[in-house]
Amino acid sequence: MSFKISIIGAGSLVFARKLFTDIMSVPAFHDVEVSFTDINEDNLEKTRALCQRDLDANGIPIRIEATTDRRKAFKGARYIVNCVRIGGLEGFEKDIEIPLRYGVDQCVGDTLCIGGIMYGQRVIAEMLEFCKDIRDVAENGAIMLNYSNPNAMATWACNKYGGVRTIGLCHGEIHGELQIAEVLGIPREELDIICAGINHQTWYISVKHHGKDMIPYLLEAFEKHERFSKEEKVRIDILRRFGYYSTESNGHLSEYLAWYRKRPEEISKWIDLSKWIHGETGGYLRITREERNWFETDYPRILAEPPRKLDGSERGKEHCSYIIESLETGKSYRGHFNVMNEGCITNLPSESVVEVPCYVDGNGISVPKVGDLPLGCAAICSQSIWVQKLAVEAAVHGDVSLLKQAALLDPLTGAVCNPPEVWQMVDEMLIAEEEWLPQYRKAIEEAKERFAQGNLIAAKDYHGAARLREKTPEEVAREKDRAITV
Numbered sequence: 001m002s003f004k005i006s007i008i009g010a011g012s013l014v015f016a017r018k019l020f021t022d023i024m025s026v027p028a029f030h031d032v033e034v035s036f037t038d039i040n041e042d043n044l045e046k047t048r049a050l051c052q053r054d055l056d057a058n059g060i061p062i063r064i065e066a067t068t069d070r071r072k073a074f075k076g077a078r079y080i081v082n083c084v085r086i087g088g089l090e091g092f093e094k095d096i097e098i099p100l101r102y103g104v105d106q107c108v109g110d111t112l113c114i115g116g117i118m119y120g121q122r123v124i125a126e127m128l129e130f131c132k133d134i135r136d137v138a139e140n141g142a143i144m145l146n147y148s149n150p151n152a153m154a155t156w157a158c159n160k161y162g163g164v165r166t167i168g169l170c171h172g173e174i175h176g177e178l179q180i181a182e183v184l185g186i187p188r189e190e191l192d193i194i195c196a197g198i199n200h201q202t203w204y205i206s207v208k209h210h211g212k213d214m215i216p217y218l219l220e221a222f223e224k225h226e227r228f229s230k231e232e233k234v235r236i237d238i239l240r241r242f243g244y245y246s247t248e249s250n251g252h253l254s255e256y257l258a259w260y261r262k263r264p265e266e267i268s269k270w271i272d273l274s275k276w277i278h279g280e281t282g283g284y285l286r287i288t289r290e291e292r293n294w295f296e297t298d299y300p301r302i303l304a305e306p307p308r309k310l311d312g313s314e315r316g317k318e319h320c321s322y323i324i325e326s327l328e329t330g331k332s333y334r335g336h337f338n339v340m341n342e343g344c345i346t347n348l349p350s351e352s353v354v355e356v357p358c359y360v361d362g363n364g365i366s367v368p369k370v371g372d373l374p375l376g377c378a379a380i381c382s383q384s385i386w387v388q389k390l391a392v393e394a395a396v397h398g399d400v401s402l403l404k405q406a407a408l409l410d411p412l413t414g415a416v417c418n419p420p421e422v423w424q425m426v427d428e429m430l431i432a433e434e435e436w437l438p439q440y441r442k443a444i445e446e447a448k449e450r451f452a453q454g455n456l457i458a459a460k461d462y463h464g465a466a467r468l469r470e471k472t473p474e475e476v477a478r479e480k481d482r483a484i485t486v
Contacts, residue, residue: 001028001029001031001032001328002031002032002033003032003033003078003079003139003328004032004033004034004035004076004077004078004079004139005023005032005033005034005035005077005078005079005080005081005324006034006035006036006037006073006074006077006079006080006081006138007019007020007034007035007036007037007080007081007083008037008038008070008073008080008081008082008083008084008130009038009082009083009084009085009148010036010037010038010044010047010048010066010083011038011039011040011042011043011044011046011047012038012043012047012083012085013043013046013047013050013295013302014291014295015083015147016036016047016051016083017047017050017051017054017308018316018318019081019083019147019318019320019321020034020051020054021054021308021310021314021315021316022315022316022318022320022321023320023321023324024054024055024058024060024062024310025310025311025312025314025315025321026321026324026325026329028325028328028329029324029325029328030060030061030062031061031062032062033062033065033076034062034064034065035064035065035066035067035072035073035074035077036048036051036064036065036066036067036073037066037067037068037069037070037072037073037074038068038084039068041068044066044068045066046299047066048064048066049303050302050303051064052064053303053307054307054308054310055310056307057307058307058308058309058310058311060310070130070133071133071136071137074130074133074134074137074138074142075137075138076137076138076139077134077138077139077142078138078139078142078143079142079143079144079145079324080130080134080138080142080143080144080145081144081145081147081320082127082130082144082145082146082147082148083147083148084123084126084127084148085148086119086122086123086125086126086148086436087119087122087433087436089285089288089289089292091119091122091433091436092109092110092119092285092288093285094118094429094432094433095109095110095114095115095116095118095119095429096109096115096282096285097282098425098428098429098432099113099114099115099413099425099429100281100282100460100462100463100464101425101428101459101460101461101462102416102417102421102424102425102459102460103264103416103417103460103462104412104413104416104417104425105261105264105267105281105416105462105464105465105466106255106261106281106282106412107251107252107254107255107261107271107276107277107279107280107281107282107283107284108251108252108255108283108284109255109282109284109285110149110150110284111149111150111151111152111199111200111252111256112150112200112255112256112384112387112388112410112411112412113255113256113410113412113413114407114410114413114425114426114429116149116150116153117150117387117391117403117406117407117410117413118426118429118433119149119150120150120153120154120388120391120392120395121391121394121395121403121433121436121437121439121440122433122436122437123148123149123150123153123154124153124154124157124392124395124396125395125436125437125438125439126436127146127148127154127157127158127162128157128158128161128162128396130144130158130162130164131144131158131161131162131163131164132162134162134164135163135164141165142164142165143164143165143166143167143327144158144164144165144166144167145166145167145169145319145320145323145324146158146166146167146168146169146338147168147169147170147320150199150388150391151168151169151170151199151200151338151353152168152198152199152200152338152352152353152355152388153353153388153391153392153395154166154168155167155168155199155338155339155353156340156351156352156353156388156389156392157392157395157396159340159353160340160351160392161396167323167337167338167339167365168199168337168338168339168353168355169318169319169320169323169337169338170199170200170338170355171317171318171319172199172200172202172247172248172249172252173195173202173247173336173355174317175247175249176195176204176245176246176247176248177191177193177195177204179228179232180193180204180207180214180218180245182225182228183218183221183222183224183225183228184209184214184217184218184221186209186214190209190210191207191208191209191214192206192207192208192209193206193207193208194206194357194370195247195336195355195357196336196345196354196355196356196357196370196373197247197345197354197355197373197377197381198338198348198352198353198354198355198381198384198385198388199338199353199355200247200248200252200253200256201246201247201248201253201256201380201381201384202246202247202248202336202355203244203245203246203247203373203374203377204218204244204245204246204247205244205370205373205374205377215243215244218239218245219236219239219240222235222236222239222245223236230272230274231250231272231274231275231278232250232278233250233269233270233271233272234250234253234254234257234260234270234271234279235248235249235250235253237260237270238253238257241376242374242376242377242380243374243376244374244377247355249277249278250270250271250272250277250278250279251271251276251277251278251279251280251283251284252277254270254271254279255412256384256411256412257380257411257412258411258412258414258415259415261279261412261416261465262412262415262416264462264465265465267279267281267465267466268465268466271466273466273468276468279466280466280467280468281463281464281465281466281467282464282467283468286468286470289470290470290471290473290476291476293472293473293476294473294476294477294480296473297473298473298476298477301477319335319336319337322335322360323335323337323360323365326360326361326362327360327361327362327364327365328362329362330361330362331361332359332360332361333359333360333361334357334358334359334360335357335358335360336355336356336357336358337355337356337358337365338353338354338355339353339354339356339358339365339367340352340353340354341353341354342367343369344356344367344368344369344370345370345371345372345373345378346369346370346371346372347372347373347375347378348373348378348381348382348385349382349385349389351389352385352388352389353388354370356368356370357370383409383411384411386409387406387409387410387411390402390403390405390406390409391403391406394406395439396439397439398439398440398441398442398443400426400430400440400443403426403440404422404423404426407422407425407426408422420457421457424456424457427447427450427451428447428451430443430444430447431444431447431448431451
């Protein structure tokens with residue numbers, strides 16, 4: 001086959017290499033053109049070297065192009081796979097640490113809540129520039145497969161304002177499906193599961209085993225499960241009160257709602273600290289810093305590991321490679337993707353981005369009509385959609401009033417902060433993240449003037465209700481070694 005795939009954000013070694021391994025596990029793709037691009041030249045070269053070694057070891061004649069010039073990377077590309085983090089760890093730290101001063105305790109902070117809203121301002125501004133380059137130099141009708149968060153906001157902006165067909169991809173629903181199979185004691189392949197909603201707030205609205213409805217059995221099954229009953233307390237509580245299990249991890253879900261992280265003394269009741277993903281304060285930031293530090297010091301060891309096998313035995317479950325394979329070969333694939341709603345879920349706004357079951361083959365990507373979500377689930381999603389819409393419009397137009405309204409209407413942010421605190425917190429974050437927010441130049445200057453005048457609301461000396469110590473690179477390396485030997 002003759003077409004080009006470009007991966008942007010390819011300096012993210014672990015995830016970019018994983019996606020590349022999946023794509024190269026398709027035999028029909030062993031003569032495609034591949035380009036990697038990233039703003040970090042050193043990380044980009046490290047990823048290229050590892051992936052090229054994998055290709056060479058498997059006898060695949062592709063030579064990876066690696067360039068910091070994204071227009072060069074996009075030129076002639078049919079598929080652009082996006083996994084960038086605009087602002088990197090520095091921006092991410094500000095998304096977590098500044099809100100803590102106002103009492104907003106996030107686990108991840110990259111999809112909703114104030115961290116996700118501000119991250120969206122950075123990502124959307126840059127991704128619209130990606131779209132311009134794609135329109136200019138990529139193959140006509142090129143598709144962007146987006147993994148960057150906040151996924152729904154970024155996908156929405158690129159489809160509405162970027163002029164590039166963009167499909168948002170996430171793996172949350174895959175993990176939840178496996179959990180459901182485990183608690184029911186039924187092999188996953190025997191279950192027919194449909195989930196629908198919005199990214200990170202998707203609901204398993206149908207779970208059937210040989211035609212039998214299994215949803216009535218889920219609550220008791222999760223409550224009795226030895227591990228999940230401790231790790232997934234928020235998800236189980238939502239299942240108890242709304243009747244449906246949510247796709248997203250306990251920690252993620254806890255920060256999207258008004259009820260579980262608003263009182264510091266109660267947060268520990270809802271989370272488990274055995275893994276960050278269950279709700280640790282700033283847990284994803286900590287683990288990302290650890291991985292970054294480990295990667296920088298341990299790269300020679302990574303390079304010494306055996307090359308990846310590209311015969312399909314190490315192909316993962318991420319949707320990306322399966323979508324491209326289906327579009328190019330006609331092989332059918334079913335997965336849950338983030339797409340413009342346009343009437344798919346009938347009781348959510350038509351313009352919003354929804355995560356729903358889709359079918360892919362040589363004819364394209366088909367989105368069947370789901371119909372209504374259960375009313376309570378739709379209400380939760382609708383609240384988040386309005387936050388997303390305000391945040392998207394704010395990012396595109398540099399409208400600081402809409403940005404502050406999005407923050408105020410966010411469930412957790414609004415549960416913790418009053419309006420003056422929200423206004424000041426957003427000002428502080430705009431000033432701190434100025435280098436990534438070109439659309440807010442005027443608003444940032446005005447915010448600086450307000451801060452210079454004094455009379456500020458006193459921020460808290462608060463570092464989170466469930467913070468864990470960051471591990472050293474040596475500790476991370478030992479953990480990885482133990483995982484390999486187990």
